[in-house]
Amino acid sequence: MEPVLAALPTVAARIPAAPVAALGRLVAPSGPVDRLRPAPPRGSPVDQLLAERLLGALELTIPDVLIVVPEVLARHVRARMPQTPAAVAGLSASGESETRSAVALLDQVAPGLRELVTGLVAALAGHERVSPLLEAAPGAEHEVAAAHGGVHLALAVVTSLAVLRAARPPIVGSDPPVVVGVALDAAIRVLRQRPMPDAYAVALRERLRADYVLPRFSAGDVPVQEHHFALVEGDFPAVAAEPSNGLVQVVPGGIVVRTGVPSAAVPVWLRVVGEEPAVVELDAWQEVVDVSYTAVDGAASVLGPAVPAPAHLQGQTPPWPGSIRARVSARGRDEHGDGREGGERYEIVLWSAAPADEVVHKATDRLGHRLRGEPEPPVAPRPEAAYRWVRNTVLGMAATVTVVTGSGPERVLAAFGADPTEPVALTELFEEGGSDPWVAVLPVGDAVLAVEYNGWQGAQMPVLRLASARGRAASMYWNVNALTNLSFARGGVMLASFEPPPPDAPGDAEVIAVLEGLELEDYHERVEKCLVAVERFTGRGLRAEDLERIEAAGVAYRILPRLPEHHPEERRPDGTRRWSKPDPLGPDTDALLALPEPALRELAWWAAAQAVEHSGLGSHPAVSASLATRTLTSDADVLARTSGLEGRGAHRYVWLALHQAMNPDALSAAIRALDAARYAFGPDASAFLDQARERALGR
Template identity: 45%
Template sequence: MDDIPDAVLAALAGPVAAALPLLVARTPAAPAVELGRLRAAVDGLAWPVRPGSGSHAAPGGLRSRGRRGPGGSPVLDALGALEELLVQRLLGALELTVAELDLTAAPDLTGFLGEPFTGGYSVVSMGRKSEAVTGAATLERIRPGALPLVAALAGRLATHPHIAAVLEVDPGATDEAGIAAAHGAARLALGVATAAAVLHRVGIGAWATEPPTVLGAGIGTAVLLLRAAPVPDGYGAAVLARARAEYRLPNRSGGSALVSEHRFALTEGTDVPRADFTGNGLVAVVPGGAVIRTGVETGHVGFTLVVLDGPPPDVETIWEEVVEVSWRATGSGAAVPGPHERAPDPRRCTPPWPGDYRLRVHALGRDEPDDRGSEHYQLMVWQAPAAPEIVHARTDRLGHRLRGEPEPVRPERPEAVYRWLRDSSIGEAATVTVAIGTAVADVVAAFGADPARPESARALVDDLSRRRSIDPWVAVLDLGGAVLAVEYNGWQGSTAPVLIRASAGGRAASMYWNVNAVTRLSFAEHGELLLAVEPSGDLGAPPALAAALGDLDFADRHRDRRRMGLVAVQGFTGHGITAEHLARIAAADVAFRIVPDLPALHPDRRPRADHPLGPGIDVLTGLPEPRLRDLAWWAAAEAARYAGLGADPDVAASLAARALTPDAVRRARRSQLDDGEHRTFWLALHQATNPDPVTAVLATVHAARYVAGPHAADLIAGARARIA
């Protein structure tokens, strides 16, 4: 597009320049700020930019270096890099303004597009993309040269004397958001005005001049302009001023540090310089920060950055290496560059003002670089005069090697035998249960499964995936003297009824974990539950578990609770799980569907201000138990009536006996499965059996009103009348 004559460009500059003030005035501040930060984010200057708002875009020129859009267009690429909500906000704000623009004086540009396609066409749109994105994509398909023409003309117009002055940010603006907004709004206006002028004067047709199409082309072009435009004068100073004004102490942050060649840095720059670690074996001070020596060669390590307003407390004993050094800051704020960050979040930096600082580096897990996730660092920073280096702890083997000292002999932690767990099929979520003294079939039955009905585990998983079901199932393995039960993403083995039944002939223990870091460690012996807790801190374990728990420190937040829990299960039962066991289970391809137990019933006297009985709740505690039982079973009978199950033999027998019959129990348990029937009704019937009469009334009425559906008000009114 460089062959466009200067005369044509000059003729276009006038109407485009005239349209800019109106577009700038109509552009909302918030999206203008987001646009204005695009190039600043690439240059490492911007205030944090929301993911998806262009912070991953490549800088330089009006050509995209990233993936191509649907039509291979840099404009579509740039438009697609924006968060959809931002595009929608701009479409809503400027849609009517585009129709007001007077571009009749723009020159005829028909000759710059070449011959149009001939014949008919149809447009099919799937999904719910913004009209601006759909319009620009349709334009690219039908007239491929239109978007490049808009981008090329806007790029040249940006330097035209009539327009360049409009694009300049007012030198009086000093705040970061104000500068970014002015910068973004001006280039957005140029992109939209150019798009409107071009699409009105290239002879494509009226459909191409619709506001969504114009704005799609204009917004994408504006992103390209902003990537190419230099950061406004004074913006870097404004970012620093805002960071200083908003910085608060103490400040705690953390994340994942990118490691290369055994090192990462806390630095005011972007480079991680080479350093000599032979002095203390952990940290080396460099201009603008410090470099930390890691055990892992390449990858990521976890870190925590703690900025204090004074000296930190004493060093915790959990750390293996701790070294304290001094460094001088220039005032821009040092940070640990993350794996996906172009510009560090100013709120995750050291104080953005100059001076002398102390840095205390804590390291853990450097001797186990192959055990991903075990290596962690804590960086403590506070302002203090320069002082000599202090070594608080020097116990890991790597530090001794780097310092040229004999390596210490350190026993391996017991949970290290479960390193393989992380990358296994049960690494994210599972329950592992081991039972001794109980036959395989009895363990299967203890889970609520039928040992006479095995099926293919692969087929079962495929069936559940197809139905998007989380129905429970279990796979078992005879270890010779013990039974290993594994639930992939299941939890039944962590429940008291299952463990009590599984331990009837001896002992049973389980360890449960899920993707949300929820865990549960449980033990039972001869049908008695000994302990079932979230393993954290002091477990409050009975003496019978002392040997099984050994020196496992569940209070140490840097040790893997899943692995320690499996060590405890092994210590209690004498058997653990191995990768070879999982392989055998997979090869056997045998699984059993579980029919889960009904929820445990406990007294619940919590205040329930939102309960449908309202003020009637306070009266319940003064009623005699027989009357409370009558009320609970009345609610259960009403639930049966509303569900149309009053004549069902199992239901009628349970209501008459005021207890679930064995057949009713089986049906109630099955109702909890995805294909179960009348789940809420069976829950109401089950709740009526609660040993605590007040809870029985509250829970049964609560469940019954859902069964009643549109008649819930009548049920509640009947319950209140019986309380009065």
């Protein structure tokens, strides 16, 4: 005991605070301080980076520490040492730290010695003469954590040094690397079992308050048991009754939410904001209730009755006492949380506010009616439920489904730009991967289904115009980035094409009718809802058995994509451009509005000709014919469309420049031909654009 007490101050004074603060947080409350903890060591009990920093600080001190090893300790240690040292096969792996190598060698030549050190450190830490020396004084959070970790590490260093000097293990002896490695291992093990200092709770609370910033958002799956989860301070509270509002009840320090699913993990979004949201979001939720609760200390966590939620949902509320307003929203409780999009999920929005009465903004699910003692509303199956199966197929992440009436498969394939005489095995197309488009078709009664796996040609207006020439066509496109597009065409005319929900009411009455009641403003199951709209418009939708038939047939068709549609340059009432892009000439692009139409047309074809010359295609028959006639010949059209395919075409931007120069709108032709041509020039684009400015604007 006396040697330890004598050496402890010297070693403690040499331990730097910064690296050991992480050690001092080993048993701190989880959640907010997790990012400050040391990373779990991999493949060794020694945290390599931390050990090297400490070795650098202590390697000159350790040899000078005077410790008289008591005979009782020496006998005890020697009794634990093996009588015949184990053979050592190798010293260290390349690039391994000194401390890690030293500890690995110690385990070979003196197995069990590390465990002995750990046991002694734990016993000393609890001794009545040592324990008071390990208390940390009040201070800032990092100071208390550093003092707590540092003094325990110092105790471990002194104990490790005494044991190693008594044992004199072969090869490693009591050299600084093995002392530090063994001490760090022992300190980590002991600290995990020791309580935090009395001063730490106050210090941590002050740090959390100083670091807390609004707004904040976190989300995760929360473990539910017995139909409940909570947002509370401390442990899960006892819940004796059902919530009178059908969703949420207030408990000391938080709230408890009633779920539909009895036991599962449900998605929960948690938002903490500075003030009450200006709008109550109702479209996406079936139940929305505001309640007030009083925070005792703050920093409440989302948790289940038996299992905590993920760390990023812990300690997220404001870390100070006061009145909190909570808006709890729920959907899917009647579906018992089947894990699908549109299943059971919750949002909790919090802000500081004076206590107020409970407000029920929306109460529409059947579970809520039962809990409130109200008659349940009649079951009204949602039409989109018929398409939930799509999410669990190969189409789930990204696809386009197009339904066409009035035409057979050959005409539909031609509309897509595919050759009906050239089928390709589905397996071959899947193995190729890449972004080149292809489509599979299936006749079903009076309609044709066209399915693109991760493709989007069916969402293009030229395709839908051609496909609908003898009837109707509608398509739904979605991808992994949540981008979507819903389109309708009839008799070769586009009626509507938009990313749902539509920004404005569609102009066609029939399109308005097929969207009725689908609630596209609610993003949940939006793909499924739009597939319902496609079916309503065409009279036929995609069925699970249809997809099975397509895959059983095992064929599809490569698509030669159609060139982009020509659009006029939109102008505001004052004559200026509505959209600022593209802007090949930068701010000078708007100066083109002052040019007469003939000058704009000449500029467009000059840009295309410059791109042709730069690329060396001037002698190509299809190119020269297109420049001469100022239109794409049939051969040129095929080459232009092929240029966008992987490994099958070339000079994409040259062909686009020629295509854009044909735009009936002269202003759009000039701007877009210049834009395509500058990409054809690549690194030489600046010189080309300078020429364009001089030619068009004289500057």
